[in-house]
Amino acid sequence: MTQFATAITKADALKFYEDMLLIRRFEERSAQLYGMGLIGGFCHLYIGQEAVVVGVQSVLTPEDAVITAYRDHGHMLACGMDPKGVMAELTGRAGGVSKGKGGSMHMFSREKNFYGGHGIVGAQVPLGAGLAFAMKYKQSNALSVTYMGDGAAHQGQVYEAFNMASLWKLPALFIIENNQYAMGTSVARSSSVPDLYVRGAGFGIPSKQVDGMDLFKVREAAAEAVAHIRAGKGPYLLEIKTYRYRGHSMSDPGNYRSKDEVEAMKTNHDPIQNFLAIIQKDYTVTESEIEAIETRVKDVMKEVVEFAKSSPEPEVSELYTDILIGE
Amino acid sequence: MxxxxxxxxxxxxxxxxxxxxxxxxxxxxxxxxxxxxxxxxxxxxxxxxxxxxxxxxxxxxxxxxxxxxxxxxxxxxxxxxxxxxxxxxxxxxxxxxxxxxxxxxxxxxxxxxxxxxxxxxxxxxxxxxxxxxxxxxxxxxxxxxxxxxxxxxxxxxxxxxxxxxxxxxxxxxxxxxxxxxxxxxEGDDFVLPIGKAKIMREGSDVTVVSFSKPLDYALQAADIMQEQFGKSVEVINLRTLRPLDTETIIKSLKKTNRLVTVEEGWPYAGIGSEIAAQIMEHAFDYLDAPVLRVTGEDVPMPYAANLEKLALPNTEKVVNALKKVCYV
CATH class of the missing domain: 3.40.50.970 (Thiamin diphosphate (ThDP)-binding fold, Pyr/PP domains)
Structure with a gap:
């Protein structure tokens, strides 16, 4: 048991398990609906990475803002957005959180402080710094969490944002979710250094590498980072090492890595199974409690899929709305 | 005041x-x-x-x-x-x-x-x-x-x-x-509406549409056309480029039946091209001459003083375009 595990209650443990399981089941159903032709275009699944977003979210407050790139379904569920609205956006329906006009990569929620959902690799990082800038400007105690992948870590604007965030001591938590492949290119083939967290040092940003397959470790590191930021000491960078089980997007056959590698991760490092084993042992979580959660998630997903299938397509008039405010 | x-x-x-x-x-x-x-x-x-x-x-x-x-x-x-x-x-x-x-x-x-x-x-x-x-x-x-x-x-x-x-x-x-x-x-509450062009001077024979600094050339050309050729030029300052005040442009065109655009940018897919297209769609039958564009030349801006001058629109180029659409 890690040090931080002691600081969570059994109720917390059950909640984190349920949050991760919901993301996993949501993504599995997304893949199914994609296969059935109900979801179009790009669809990037989060399966395997669940402990990252659930662990980080567990140390945030509702006032904190979250922004990420296009592998965003898990982040939205972790922020408390209605999974029905997210799935209906995937199916391009009027009941989607963007009224069907955004799609998988472009969803937002003012209510839940989720600022997207961005399709341009790395562009969300200056935006996230801007969220933090606004928080500091308004003298709020909130912070922004900006997620990016290991691929985004090579975009120049990421470092422009790091520089300004550190220069102005912005309340910004930057997270590189290193799932080890930027589409089909491994970190070894794209990065001049094996570790990405070291890139914070050049900007005076304290940085750490974390095992992203272990929710307790993610939570502990995130708590430390958040404490640093809330103390007014400026940004913090976490490189969270994780793994995506599926392809980059639905159209990716995944020829750049071996089946054995993927199977080994699934078998030995699954974040949900690992977490379950720990909480069964340390929190005396029972089989019936697990079953109750599984049933609840199953029921939620049934409703979610039903809604996403039955919600109508957007009205034709929606083509010309939401282009400018006040017109 | x-x-x-x-x-x-x-x-x-x-x-x-x-x-x-x-x-x-x-x-x-x-x-x-x-x-x-x-x-x-x-x-x-x-x-x-x-x-x-x-x-x-x-x-x-x-x-x-x-x-x-x-x-x-x-x-x-x-x-x-x-x-x-x-x-x-x-x-x-x-x-x-x-x-x-x-x-x-x-x-x-x-x-x-x-x-x-x-x-x-x-x-x-x-x-x-x-x-x-x-x-x-x-x-x-x-x-x-x-x-x-x-x-x-x-x-x-x-x-x-x-x-x-x-x-x-x-x-x-x-x-x-x-x-x-x-x-x-004077005062701290002078606000202009976005999306509305300004008619800088009224005229009846030909319209010239421009924005930003090149509007200078349009205004000077209007003087010359009046003095030398007795042509009354209506000069429109677009002010906003999106949304474009198509209404003001079309209304003027319907009055003068001739129009020239002036801008510093390149001709290809420029603001003048858009205006010409809008006129084709909304007022084709009112045209007595083709719409002409005066633009920057289709080249990267040269440094040499003589070449830079050639690359830019100027009053003379606007006068020539106005004469052409007025057939004078």
Whole structure:
């Protein structure tokens, strides 16, 4: 048991398990609906990475803002957005959180402080710094969490944002979710250094590498980072090492890595199974409690899929709305 | 009552007045604070509003444009100054993909009240990379408003409107106009409507449509046409490029039946091309001559003084186009 595990209650443990399981089941159903032709275009699944977003979210407050790139379904569920609205956006329906006009990569929620959902690799990082800038400007105690992948870590604007965030001591938590492949290119083939967290040092940003397959470790590191930021000491960078089980997007056959590698991760490092084993042992979580959660998630997903299938397509008039405010 | 002020002062006053009124308005960019503005447009703002609201950035256009957009999503009203719009090409992804499209992609949830402003177009002898008009680039994109003021009245009234607007606005100034003085109504509540052109002078024989500094050539050409050829020229200052005031253009065309556009930008897919297309669609039967475009030449801007002069529109080129459409 890690040090931080002691600081969570059994109720917390059950909640984190349920949050991760919901993301996993949501993504599995997304893949199914994609296969059935109900979801179009790009669809990037989060399966395997669940402990990252659930662990980080567990140390945030509702006032904190979250922004990420296009592998965003898990982040939205972790922020408390209605999974029905997210799935209906995937199916391009009027009941989607963007009224069907955004799609998988472009969803937002003012209510839940989720600022997207961005399709341009790395562009969300200056935006996230801007969220933090606004928080500091308004003298709020909130912070922004900006997620990016290991691929985004090579975009120049990421470092422009790091520089300004550190220069102005912005309340910004930057997270590189290193799932080890930027589409089909491994970190070894794209990065001049094996570790990405070291890139914070050049900007005076304290940085750490974390095992992203272990929710307790993610939570502990995130708590430390958040404490640093809330103390007014400026940004913090976490490189969270994780793994995506599926392809980059639905159209990716995944020829750049071996089946054995993927199977080994699934078998030995699954974040949900690992977490379950720990909480069964340390929190005396029972089989019936697990079953109750599984049933609840199953029921939620049934409703979610039903809604996403039955919600109508957007009205034709929606083509010309939401282009400018006040017109 | 009006007073004579420079375009530079008009822009500064517009920002200062809006900053006094609304604490969420702030200015950000390279050299805007301690240096007092690379072209002195933000002179005095740091002294009045302090370094929280007048923010010097590193040379990092894509970064600070994106940071401004993020702050705009959060409810602030950033004014992002590009030292010149040439450098906005570094940031154009944030302007279009992040600022302009997010309202639509969020189903109307996530607007961004931001102004991107700075000098656009050709200065003098600064060569190809510092002499380009971005009017048609930005005007092409839904989700943006694009403004190009000519004189101090335009600069003040439209910049105030841009700052108050809840949408992303690209505000294209002209360095060579900064020092020129024009009358501007007194008081701190002079605002002009976005999307409305101004008829600078009425005429009945031919219409000339322009914006920003090239409007000078249109006005001078109108004098020459009257004096030398007895032709009465109607001169339209577009003021806003998106949304385009097609109504005013078409109404004038229906009166004069002849039209010339004048801009500094390249001809290919330019503002003049758009106006010509609009006229084809809405007023084809009213044309007594083809619409002609006077534009910058279709070349990167040369440095040599003689070549630079050849590459730009001027009064003579406008007069020639007007004569052509009037068959004189």
């Amino acid at each position: 009006s007073q004579m002020i420079t375009v530079r002062e008009a822009l500064r006053d517009a920002m200062a007045e809006e900053m006094r009124k609304d604490p969420s308005v702030f200015v950000m960019g390279e050299e805007v604070a301690e240096y007092q503005g690379a072209y002195k447009v933000t002179q005095g703002l740091l002294q009045e509003f302090g370094s929280t609201r007048v923010v010097d950035t590193p040379i990092t256009e894509m970064g600070f444009a994106g940071l401004g957009v993020g702050a705009g999503f959060m409810g602030l009203r950033p004014i992002v100054e590009f030292m010149t719009f040439n450098f906005s090409m570094q940031a154009i992804d944030q302007i279009i993909n992040s600022a302009a499209k997010t309202l639509y992609m969020s189903g109307g949830q996530m607007g961004c009240p931001i102004v991107f402003r700075g000098p656009n177009g050709v200065a003098s002898r600064v060569g190809a990379q510092h002499s380009q008009c971005y009017a048609s680039w930005y005007a092409h994109c839904p989700g943006l408003k694009v403004i190009a003021p000519y004189d101090a009245e335009d600069a003040k009234g439209l910049l105030k409107a841009a700052i108050r607007d809840p949408n992303p606005v690209v505000f294209l100034e002209n360095e060579l106009m900064y020092g020129r003085s024009f009358p501007v109504p």
